[in-house]
Amino acid sequence: MNTNRDLRLALDGEWLEARLTLPEQARGLVVFVHGSGSGRQSPRNCQVAAQFNGLGLATLLFDLLSVAEQRLDNRTCELRFDIELLTRRLLALLDWLAAEPELRDLPLGLFGASTGAATALRAAAERPSQVRAVVSRGGRTDLADAVLGEVRAAVLMIAGGADPFIVQANRESLRRLGSECDLQTVPGATHLFEEPGALEQVARLAGAWFVRYLAG
Numbered sequence: 001m002n003t004n005r006d007l008r009l010a011l012d013g014e015w016l017e018a019r020l021t022l023p024e025q026a027r028g029l030v031v032f033v034h035g036s037g038s039g040r041q042s043p044r045n046c047q048v049a050a051q052f053n054g055l056g057l058a059t060l061l062f063d064l065l066s067v068a069e070q071r072l073d074n075r076t077c078e079l080r081f082d083i084e085l086l087t088r089r090l091l092a093l094l095d096w097l098a099a100e101p102e103l104r105d106l107p108l109g110l111f112g113a114s115t116g117a118a119t120a121l122r123a124a125a126e127r128p129s130q131v132r133a134v135v136s137r138g139g140r141t142d143l144a145d146a147v148l149g150e151v152r153a154a155v156l157m158i159a160g161g162a163d164p165f166i167v168q169a170n171r172e173s174l175r176r177l178g179s180e181c182d183l184q185t186v187p188g189a190t191h192l193f194e195e196p197g198a199l200e201q202v203a204r205l206a207g208a209w210f211v212r213y214l215a216g
Helices: 043-054 068-076 083-098 116-126 139-150 166-177 197-215
Strands: 002-011 016-024 028-033 057-064 108-113 130-136 155-159 183-186
Touching: 002 083, 016 043, 016 068, 016 083, 028 043, 028 083, 028 116, 028 197, 043 057, 043 108, 043 197, 057 083, 057 197, 068 130, 083 108, 083 116, 108 116, 108 197, 116 130, 116 139, 130 197, 139 166, 155 166, 155 197, 166 183, 183 197
Parallel strands: 028 057, 028 108, 108 130, 130 155, 155 183
Antiparallel strands: 002 016, 016 057
16 A cells, blocks of 8 residues: 655745655655656656556655746746756755655665756766666756766666657767666657657656666
């Protein structure tokens, strides 16, 4: 049985919302790092999180922007590319997790999508002893190029086969990583993996990676 909890966290001077799902005897914790205007209530994110929960992984769907900031970003798209801001928020969350008795001992992974993938990789570089695994889904990994050599977590990049910009960006990033890493493409999938079965394939690939490096 899973325990679900809505959280409101005071981090980096803002109130930020999160949704924690904690299976019994959880084997690890995956923090979702949303990008491109997505958030914790996205049905697609919830679908992937449910598949992780079925593998015994706890999930934390975390909004890096406050409600007011998200409204601004919905109009201007300016904050979703502020990687410095988003990384600072994620690091504040990681510090909070490290102090939570219920969660601090769970092996930690980050699941980043689009610009959220760059945020996840930057945070992994800053917290090498805390973050064990990162999965990028359609990720702008090029926005983290400067720190990729410092990442020690195991990194899986998942790109749509019909998303040539991300495929090429991920290939270039793969060469800069010094940790264990891999690139998997989902044939025929575009950037948002909206094609039938594409998101399910992402969830299977990502889930297997997290089980291997968090619970293996």
